[in-house]
Amino acid sequence: MNARSLIGAIRDRLAARSRWNVLEIAFWLVALSTVYLLPGRHLILTEIAILGLFALSLDLILGYAGIISLGHAAFFGFGAYVAGLLAVHGIITEPLLALLASGLAAMLLGFVTSFLVLRGSDLTRIMVTLGVALVLRELANRNAWLTGGADGLQGVEIKPLLGLFRFDMFGHTAYAYCLAVLFVMFLLARRIVNSPFGLSLQSIKGNPLRAAAVGIPVNRRLVAVYTIAAGYAGVAGALLTQTTAFASLDVFAFDRSADLLLVLIIGGTGYLYGGLIGAILFKLMQDYISALTPQYWPFWIGLLLVVIVMVGRERITSWTAPIRALTARLDWRAPRTPVPEARP
Amino acid sequence: MLTILFDGIAYGMLLFVLACGLAVTLGLMNFVNLAHGAFAMAGGYCLVVLVNRLGFPFFAALPLAFLFSAVLGFVLERTLYVHVYRKPHLDQVLFTIGLVFMSVAGVDYVMGSGQVFARLPSWLEGQINVFGVGLGRYRLLIIVICGLLTIGLQLILSRTRFGSRLRASVDDARVARGLGINVSGVFALTFAFGSGLAGLGGALGVEILGLDPTFPLKYMIYFLIVVTVGGTSSITGPFLASLLLGIGDVAGKYYVPTLGAFVIYTIMIVVLIWRPQGLFARGVAR
Amino acid sequence: MTQAALETIGLEKKFGGLTATSDVSLKVAKGARHALIGPNGAGKTTLINLLTGVLRPTSGRILLDQRDITALAQHRRVKLGIARTFQINQLFGDLTPLETISLAVSERIGAGKDWWRLVGSRAQLMDEVAGILESFRLTDVMDERTAILPYGKQRLLEIAVAVASKPRVLLLDEPAAGVPEDERHMILSIVAALPADVSVLLIEHDMELVFQFAQRISVLVNGALFVEGTPDEIARDARVKEVYLGEATDA
Numbered sequence: 001m002n003a004r005s006l007i008g009a010i011r012d013r014l015a016a017r018s019r020w021n022v023l024e025i026a027f028w029l030v031a032l033s034t035v036y037l038l039p040g041r042h043l044i045l046t047e048i049a050i051l052g053l054f055a056l057s058l059d060l061i062l063g064y065a066g067i068i069s070l071g072h073a074a075f076f077g078f079g080a081y082v083a084g085l086l087a088v089h090g091i092i093t094e095p096l097l098a099l100l101a102s103g104l105a106a107m108l109l110g111f112v113t114s115f116l117v118l119r120g121s122d123l124t125r126i127m128v129t130l131g132v133a134l135v136l137r138e139l140a141n142r143n144a145w146l147t148g149g150a151d152g153l154q155g156v157e158i159k160p161l162l163g164l165f166r167f168d169m170f171g172h173t174a175y176a177y178c179l180a181v182l183f184v185m186f187l188l189a190r191r192i193v194n195s196p197f198g199l200s201l202q203s204i205k206g207n208p209l210r211a212a213a214v215g216i217p218v219n220r221r222l223v224a225v226y227t228i229a230a231g232y233a234g235v236a237g238a239l240l241t242q243t244t245a246f247a248s249l250d251v252f253a254f255d256r257s258a259d260l261l262l263v264l265i266i267g268g269t270g271y272l273y274g275g276l277i278g279a280i281l282f283k284l285m286q287d288y289i290s291a292l293t294p295q296y297w298p299f300w301i302g303l304l305l306v307v308i309v310m311v312g313r314e315r316i317t318s319w320t321a322p323i324r325a326l327t328a329r330l331d332w333r334a335p336r337t338p339v340p341e342a343r344p
Numbered sequence: 345m346l347t348i349l350f351d352g353i354a355y356g357m358l359l360f361v362l363a364c365g366l367a368v369t370l371g372l373m374n375f376v377n378l379a380h381g382a383f384a385m386a387g388g389y390c391l392v393v394l395v396n397r398l399g400f401p402f403f404a405a406l407p408l409a410f411l412f413s414a415v416l417g418f419v420l421e422r423t424l425y426v427h428v429y430r431k432p433h434l435d436q437v438l439f440t441i442g443l444v445f446m447s448v449a450g451v452d453y454v455m456g457s458g459q460v461f462a463r464l465p466s467w468l469e470g471q472i473n474v475f476g477v478g479l480g481r482y483r484l485l486i487i488v489i490c491g492l493l494t495i496g497l498q499l500i501l502s503r504t505r506f507g508s509r510l511r512a513s514v515d516d517a518r519v520a521r522g523l524g525i526n527v528s529g530v531f532a533l534t535f536a537f538g539s540g541l542a543g544l545g546g547a548l549g550v551e552i553l554g555l556d557p558t559f560p561l562k563y564m565i566y567f568l569i570v571v572t573v574g575g576t577s578s579i580t581g582p583f584l585a586s587l588l589l590g591i592g593d594v595a596g597k598y599y600v601p602t603l604g605a606f607v608i609y610t611i612m613i614v615v616l617i618w619r620p621q622g623l624f625a626r627g628v629a630r
Numbered sequence: 631m632t633q634a635a636l637e638t639i640g641l642e643k644k645f646g647g648l649t650a651t652s653d654v655s656l657k658v659a660k661g662a663r664h665a666l667i668g669p670n671g672a673g674k675t676t677l678i679n680l681l682t683g684v685l686r687p688t689s690g691r692i693l694l695d696q697r698d699i700t701a702l703a704q705h706r707r708v709k710l711g712i713a714r715t716f717q718i719n720q721l722f723g724d725l726t727p728l729e730t731i732s733l734a735v736s737e738r739i740g741a742g743k744d745w746w747r748l749v750g751s752r753a754q755l756m757d758e759v760a761g762i763l764e765s766f767r768l769t770d771v772m773d774e775r776t777a778i779l780p781y782g783k784q785r786l787l788e789i790a791v792a793v794a795s796k797p798r799v800l801l802l803d804e805p806a807a808g809v810p811e812d813e814r815h816m817i818l819s820i821v822a823a824l825p826a827d828v829s830v831l832l833i834e835h836d837m838e839l840v841f842q843f844a845q846r847i848s849v850l851v852n853g854a855l856f857v858e859g860t861p862d863e864i865a866r867d868a869r870v871k872e873v874y875l876g877e878a879t880d881a
Contacts, residue, residue, distance in 0.1 A: 006769060007760045013728055013773050014750025068434050116617060122433040123376050127568050128616050134565055135609040142606070196736045197745040203722045203733055210720040213682065215708035215737045215795055224743075254561060258441050265438065296453055302445025309439040310427055 018194040027273070028183065035176050042175040048283045049178040050239050055263045055275025056182075056189060057232030063269030064193060065225050066205035067117055070126045070257055071133030072233055074113070077251035078136060079106040079234025084153040084247035085146070093159045099181065099238050106234020107227050114226040118219050130254070137252035152248030156241060167243070174243040181239060185232060189272060192228070201225055255298070262305060265313065346477050348595055354483035356590020357490035358552060360583050362545035362563070363570040364497065365538020371514045371576030372531055373429055378440040380542055380567055381560030382447035387413040387543020388555040389451065392460045402465050406547055413543020418536035425535070426528070444560050452557040459556040462547075486548055493541070498579050510534060514577065569612045633696060635660045635829035636681070636712070636799045641690035643673075643680055643853075650676045651687070652854040658799065658831050665832045665840045668850035669873060674833045675717055677850065678801050682714050683707050694799065708737075713797035715788045717804045717833075723777035727768045727787050730776065731759050734794035759794075765823070766790040767816065782813040789820060800824065802832045806839055818842065841865070849873070 034045055054076055061067040083102040085091075092098040116128045140147045148154050160166045165173045192198050204211045204218050212218050241247045250256070259282070267278025290297050366380040387409040394400040394408060420443075428439050468482050501507040513520040513527045521527050546555070553563065566589070574585030589608050596607030636658040643651035650673045658664050666674055679685040681692060683704040692700045699707050722730055732749060735758055736742050750756065763769050766786045771779055776787065789805055806817045818839055824830055834840050840847065840861075847864045849856040851873055857864070864870055 003760065003764075006764065007756050010728060010756050010760055010763075010772070011750055013726075014732065014756075015748070017750075018748050062434075068437070070437065116613060120616060123370075123374075124572070124616055126376065126433075126437060127572050128613060130565060130568070131609050131612050131616075135606060135613070138606050138609065142601075191748075192745045194748050195745045196733070196742050196747065196749055199725075199729060199733050199749055200737065200742050203725060203730075206722040206724055207720055209684070210716075210722060210791075212704040213708065213714060213716075213720070214734045214791060215705045216742060217703075217705045221743070254564075258445075261434075261438060261441075296449045298445040299449030299453070302442040302447075302449065305438050305442030306424070306446065309431065309435045309442065310424070312431075313435065 018190075024273075027276075031179060031183075035172075035179065039170070039172065042171040044283060044287060046171055046175045046178050046243055048279050049175070049182045050236050050243070051260075051263065051283060052276040052279035053178075053182050053185060053239070054233055054236040055260055055267070055279050056186065056272065057229045057236065057275075058260050058264055059269055059272060059275045060189065060193075060229040060232065061226055062264060063271070063274065064198065064201045064205060065222055067222065067226065068122050068125055069117070069129040070254075070261075071129035071131070072229075072260060073252050073254070073256040074129070074133040074136050075106045075110055075230040075233035076237035076240075076256065077133070077140070078109050078237065079103060080237030080241045080247045080251040081140065081147060081153065082106070082234070083238035083241040084156045087156050087158055087242075088153060094163065095158055095161050095177070095242050099235060099242065102238035103231045103235040106237070107231035109234075110227040110230020111223065113230075114223040117226060118222060130257075133252055133254070133257060137249060140249055140252060148248075150249060152246055153241075156245045156247065158242050158245055167245075171243070178239050178243060181235065185235065186272070186276075189232070193272060197221070197224070259301070262301065265305075265308060347479075348598055349591065350477070350479055351483060352591030352594040353587060354480075354486045354590070355552065355594055356587035357494070358486055358545055358549050359566060359570055359590055360586035361490050361493055362542055362549065363567040363586060364579065364582050365535075365541045366567050367571045367574065367576050367582040368510070368514070368534055368538055370571055372510070372517070372534060375425075375429060375436055376433070376440070376568075377425075378437065378564055378568075379443035379447065379560065380539075381563050382444055383413045383417055383539040384542040384546030384549070384563070385447065385451060385555070385557075385559040386416055386546070387540075388546035388550045388559065389455060389460070390543065391547035391550060392462050392555065395462050396460075402462070402468070406544060409547035410540040410544040413546070414536045414540030416543075417539025418532060421532055421535045426532075444564070448557050448560060455557065457557055459554055460550070461555075462550045464551060482551055486552070489548065493544075494579070494583060501579060506530070506533075565609070569608060572612055573615045633660070634658055634693070635662065635695060636831070637693040638681070639691045639693070641677070641680060641692065642688045643676060643685060644688045650853050651680060652852070654690070654850075654853070654855055656848060656855060658829050659846070660829055661826055662829045662831070663843055663845045664830065665834060665844035665847045666850055667834065667837075667840060667847060668856070672850040673853040674850055675803055676853070678714055678803050678833065681801060682712060708795055708797075711796075711798035712801070713792040713795040713799075714801035715792045715803055715805055717807060719781075719784050719788050721776045721784060721787060721791070723775065725776055726773050727763065727776060727779070727783075727790070728759070728772040730787065730791055731762050731768075731794050734791050735759055735762075738795050762790055762794055766793075766820065782809050782816070785809050785817065786820070789817070793824070797828065799829045799831070802830065802834075804833055804835060806834065806836050814839075 034041070038045065057075070058069065058072050061069060079102040082105045083098050086098045086101060087093065092101055113132050116132065117125045120128070141149055144150070158167050161173060161177055165177075167173045193201075200211065200216050200221055203214070204216065204221060208218055237251055240251065263278035263282045264274055265278070266281050267274035267276070286297065289300050293300070362384050363380075366377060369375060369377050369380070390409045390412040391405045394405040395402055400408070428436055431439075464482065468485060471480050472484070501511060509520070509525045509530050512523070512525060513530050517527050546559070549555070553559075569589055570582050570586050573588065574582035589611070592611060593608050600607070634657040638654055638656045641651055641654040642649070654677065666677070668674055676685065680687050683702060687700065690700075691698055694707070694710055694712055697710065699710060699712075702710070725733070729749070732755065733742070735755055736749070739755070741747075741752065741755075763772050766789065768783065768786060768790060771783050776784065779787070785805065785808070789802070792800060792802075802821065805821060806814050809817055814836075821830070821832070821839075821843060832840070832843060844861055846858070847861055848858045849864065849870055856873065857867060857870060859867070
């Protein structure tokens with residue numbers, strides 16, 4: 001094959017990695033349509049959107065950089081409380097600006113704690129991330145003068161979005177707001193993972209030794225993605241506060257971090273849509289089971305986790321092969337048809 | 345101040361008995377069992393049922409609590425855990441979290457969600473006067489029992505054949521197998537024993553730590569801290585770490601109540617930054 | 631005397647009581663074709679690990695183009711112009727050769743941290759990537775996951791990744807190891823075709839490759855430099871034969 005067509009093939013292949021495929025477009029069109037077509041379900045859809053954004057943030061570090069975190073709720077909770085406090089004390093009353101501020105605050109926290117996850121093994125990271133989330137929860141608990149303690153943050157009042165859209169009690173504005181934020185942040189995340197930076201993250205996850213030998217400053221990249229992911233989680237937490245006008249200690253709860261792992265396991269990691277799909281399935285499942293046994297829902301979650309692990313994540317993926325084949329079209333990581341053989 | 349020290353030591357030794365099974369499991373199979381607290385909880389509830397409902401004497405119920413958790417540990421290890429050893433760490437974490445959730449919800453269903461108390465024999469209540477210092481009788485008992493257990497453990501490890509097989513397996517499982525040591529058998533027994541100790545600790549701890557269905561979740565981090573700070577390659581490491589944490593927690597909550605448990609979390613994070621393999625572990629982290 | 635491209639001064643590496651590298655003072659000249667040979671366990675890979683920063687020396691210094699790099703992290707050394715291949719393939723299993731080479735070239739020109747552009751949007755990069763893929767015979771597999779590639783192709787990719795960093799000093803750790811007989815010639819021709827201004831240090835057991843390639847040979851035994859010289863000198867040196875023969879009779 002001549003040089004020109006090889007370069008052409010290369011550019012084509014690389015461009016194909018980030019091309020929007022039909023299923024993706026369909027996904028977002030369906031999502032958009034729910035704003036108008038499912039008005040009665042906007043409350044649970046808002047929860048799904050927030051959970052999806054939160055899961056997306058974990059996917060950035062777990063699926064793309066290989067960092068196992070058992071305390072990602074730390075950033076979610078931090079963003080939630082910052083947003084709440086900004087509203088309560090009237091520091092920033094416009095919700096979108098407050099959202100940005102909360103996200104930045106969470107990013108700062110992420111940056112400061114990122115150095116903790118650089119050292120040590122997977123087990124160390126698990127314990128350190130768990131520890132950080134617990135520290136924050138404890139701080140929030142003990143400083144009730146600021147956070148309201150165990151009763152939660154009282155008196156959160158959310159002003160109209162952009163000064164125009166009032167948050168109604170049916171949750172219509174809230175849902176449209178969350179969906180829009182989710183979409184924009186998703187686009188940004190999509191850009192990031194398809195960039196050279198994103199590619200270097202995947203290489204670090206795959207083989208950190210080789211990554212360093214290629215000249216990648218591994219620690220710096222990990223700090224960067226951890227910081228970004230913390231910001232995303234903080235935004236999700238802030239959305240929760242803004243749409244429910246309340247923030248309580250359970251934003252830091254271990255359950256939240258654990259459930260999040262389950263969401264990503266169900267949906268799959270490393271292709272960005274896993275968090276969103278997992279969030280949908282998880283919430284629907286939770287809704288259904290909670291209606292049956294409101295108090296003992298953690299039991300079934302636990303059972304599900306045990307079963308998934310015992311059966312093996314790979315085997316589950318093979319059972320759902322037909323669906324996977326379909327979703328692989330969503331996953332631009334799947335191998336393409338090979339370049340035709342070079343003629344002698 | 346001495347009372348604080350005394351309480352802290354009692355608390356620390358209790359933590360040690362609770363956590364040492366986890367330390368050995370982690371060191372032996374590089375497997376972090378977040379559900380370790382569930383076995384402690386099982387022992388605690390066993391004691392409560394035996395003493396409160398069935399009228400068993402306190403001291404007869406203690407070894408039964410140990411046995412209950414040990415058997416439970418053995419059964420679960422042979423049926424479930426053994427399939428998970430080879431899996432990636434993330435899967436192991438998810439698995440044990442799943443077990444925790446199941447145990448918490450399960451106990452909530454069977455025993456109710458309120459805190460339970462054990463009826464102590466009357467001579468264990470109150471204080472005795474030692475050199476003018478009032479020492480809680482129950483805490484004194486804990487120190488005695490846990491102290492004896494610690495010495496016993498150290499003797500088993502260093503003087504018995506099982507102990508040397510265990511130490512060899514922790515040091516290097518592959519080589520140990522090559523020497524003909526039945527590593528998985530050693531592990532099953534150790535897991536059972538560690539779970540039993542957790543159960544005993546849970547039973548002893550009903551009075552001091554409080555017992556309700558959320559126990560495994562509440563105390564998970566404490567066990568992890570003991571193991572993290574103490575390392576997994578000896579008994580003395582977790583022992584010293586438990587004492588450090590016990591005293592630190594009690595003193596912290598007394599002197600600086602607004603920070604409370606913050607103190608020990610901070611200790612853990614600081615230690616992990618400085619020495620990822622633990623304060624007292626020797627050699628390279630796995 | 632021309633200045634060395636890569637030089638070590640009294641390099642030592644001890645692991646507890648074991649001395650893996652003992653007082654090694656090695657000079658790799660500019661544009662050299664320098665081979666490092668020695669019996670198994672002599673410490674050749676340890677030396678490479680010390681040179682690239684995977685291991686920290688117990689004592690001694692490493693100079694790259696007269697610049698002291700002893701304390702520098704791995705990725706900094708790569709940026710300064712030293713690259714290596716691994717004896718056992720260290721590749722990115724889930725990435726394709728195309729992505730791997732693009733990544734290496736991207737990092738080299740400092741575009742690795744760009745998060746807002748898409749991979750493949752720089753035209754001059756693509757020219758270079760195409761060139762590398764072609765010269766390493768990887769175009770037919772460039773879009774397949776590295777993990778499923780045949781071993782020979784993986785080995786070629788291993789070298790291609792190192793070359794993509796445009797190093798001034800290239801350390802090849804047994805590039806032909808494990809490669810089937812019929813594919814070896816490809817490795818040989820690629821190693822022979824490396825640019826003349828790149829200084830190459832080659833570790834190899836394949837003596838045919840060594841004598842075809844090298845202008846200078848150093849022999850490493852038990853972590854220390856045993857003898858150094860031209861291929862002819864080494865071939866005639868009875869002590870070298872003894873060291874290898876000694877190993878053969880022990881085995």
